[in-house]
Amino acid sequence: MSSISIPAKMKAILVPQHGGADVLQYTESQPQPKLSDGQVLVKNNFAGVNFIDTYFRTGLYPPPDGFPIILGQEAAGTVAKVAGSNPLGFKEGDRVVWIFRGAYAEYTAVPEDRVVKIPAELSDEHAVGGFLMGMTALSLVKEAYPVKKGDTVLVHAAAGGMGLLLCQILRDLDVTVIGTAGGPEKCALAKQNGATHVIDYKSSSGPSWVEQVLKLTDGKGVDCTFDGVGKDTWEGSLEVAKRKSKVVYFGNASGAVPPFNIAKLSAKNVSIMRSTLMNYIVTREELEDYATSVLDLIKVGKLNIRIHKTYPLKDAVEAHNDLEGRRTTGKLLLKI
Numbered sequence: 001m002s003s004i005s006i007p008a009k010m011k012a013i014l015v016p017q018h019g020g021a022d023v024l025q026y027t028e029s030q031p032q033p034k035l036s037d038g039q040v041l042v043k044n045n046f047a048g049v050n051f052i053d054t055y056f057r058t059g060l061y062p063p064p065d066g067f068p069i070i071l072g073q074e075a076a077g078t079v080a081k082v083a084g085s086n087p088l089g090f091k092e093g094d095r096v097v098w099i100f101r102g103a104y105a106e107y108t109a110v111p112e113d114r115v116v117k118i119p120a121e122l123s124d125e126h127a128v129g130g131f132l133m134g135m136t137a138l139s140l141v142k143e144a145y146p147v148k149k150g151d152t153v154l155v156h157a158a159a160g161g162m163g164l165l166l167c168q169i170l171r172d173l174d175v176t177v178i179g180t181a182g183g184p185e186k187c188a189l190a191k192q193n194g195a196t197h198v199i200d201y202k203s204s205s206g207p208s209w210v211e212q213v214l215k216l217t218d219g220k221g222v223d224c225t226f227d228g229v230g231k232d233t234w235e236g237s238l239e240v241a242k243r244k245s246k247v248v249y250f251g252n253a254s255g256a257v258p259p260f261n262i263a264k265l266s267a268k269n270v271s272i273m274r275s276t277l278m279n280y281i282v283t284r285e286e287l288e289d290y291a292t293s294v295l296d297l298i299k300v301g302k303l304n305i306r307i308h309k310t311y312p313l314k315d316a317v318e319a320h321n322d323l324e325g326r327r328t329t330g331k332l333l334l335k336i
C-alpha cells in the first residue's frame with residue numbers, strides 16, 4: 001500500500017501533432033501513466049531538455065508510441081510507487097534519475113532497469129543536468145572513437161550542452177581540442193571549459209573554419225571529429241579528417257547528414273560512424289557503468305554542469321525556441 005498520495009490527473013506537456021515549438025501544449029489534466037510490472041512511478045522534479053526532443057516534435061524521428069507524444073528522455077525526482085518484483089530494491093522516497101521516455105510530465109512510469117539512485121552529495125539539477133549528455137560524452141570518447149593521449153580532436157558546437165562536457169572530458173585525456181562555436185562569447189566559454197583552440201565558425205570574415213582547422217594541424221587534419229551539428233558541417237568534417245582518421249556524427253542540430261557516396265571516404269581512408277547513446281546502454285550493467293562514471297565525475301567536481309536556464313514546465317515552448325535558436329550554452333531544464 002503506497003503511503004504517497006498520487007493524484008488522478010497530472011501536469012504535462014503534450015505534442016498532439018508534429019510541428020514547430022508552438023505545438024507544445026501544457027495541460028494539468030493528463031491521466032496518470034499506468035504502472036506495469038517491473039516499473040517504478042517517478043514523481044519528476046526536473047526534466048532535462050535535449051535536442052532529440054525537437055526531432056520527435058518535428059517528426060525528424062518517428063514517435064515510438066504515437067500521438068500525443070510526451071517528450072523528454074530523462075528526469076530527476078522521487079520514487080512514488082513501485083510495481084511488481086522490484087529486483088533492484090527501489091523504495092518510495094528514493095531520489096532517482098532515469099533515462100527513458102515521457103519526462104515532460106509530473107509523473108512517469110519507468111522500467112526500473114532505466115532508473116539510478118542519485119548520490120546524496122548531488123542535487124537533482126546536477127544529476128539530471130549531466131546525465132544523458134554526460135553518458136553520451138563518455139560513450140563518444142570511450143567507444144565511438146577511443147580517444148588516445150596526444151590526439152587532436154575537433155568538437156563542433158563546443159559551447160553547447162554536449163560541447164562543454166566533451167571539452168572538459170577531452171582536456172582531462174590530454175588531447176588537443178579544437179572547438180567550433182558561433183560567436184565570440186561562445187568561443188570564450190568553450191576555451192574556459194577545455195578547448196585548446198576555438199574557431200568562430202559563424203564569422204563571415206577571414207578564412208573558413210575548414211581552412212583554420214587545417215592551418216592549426218599543419219595541413220594534416222584531425223584524428224577525430226565529434227559532429228553533432230550535421231547538415232551544415234558534415235562535409236567540412238570530412239575535409240579536415242586526417243588520413244586514416246574517424247568522423248563520428250552524433251546529431252542533427254542544423255539538420256540531418258544527407259545520404260552521400262562512400263567513395264568520398266577513400267580519398268584519405270576515413271572511417272565514419274553514426275553514434276547514439278541508447279545503443280551503448282542497452283543492458284543494466286552498461287547503464288550502471290556509464291551512469292556511475294558520470295555521476296562520480298560530477299560529484300568530485302571533474303565535470304562542471306552548466307545549467308543554462310531552468311524553465312517552468314509550462315514554458316517548454318520557450319525552452320525549445322531558445323535551444324533551436326542557438327541562444328543557449330549548457331543544459332536546459334524544466335522545473336516540473
Ligand SMILES: NC(=O)c1ccc[n+]([C@@H]2O[C@H](COP(=O)([O-])OP(=O)(O)OC[C@H]3O[C@@H](n4cnc5c(N)ncnc54)[C@H](OP(=O)(O)O)[C@@H]3O)[C@@H](O)[C@H]2O)c1
Nearest residue numbers: 051136157160161162181182228250251252253254276277
Ligand atoms: N547521439 C546521441 O546519443 C546524442 C545524445 C545527446 C545529444 N546528441 C546531439 O548532440 C547535439 C548537441 O545537443 P545539445 O542538446 O547539447 O544542443 P546544444 O549543442 O546545446 O545546442 C545546439 C547547438 O548547435 C549549434 N548549431 C549549429 N547550427 C545550428 C542550427 N542550424 N540550429 C540550431 N543549432 C545549431 C549551436 O551552437 P553554435 O551557435 O555554437 O553553432 C547550438 O547552440 C545535437 O545534435 C543532439 O542531437 C546526440
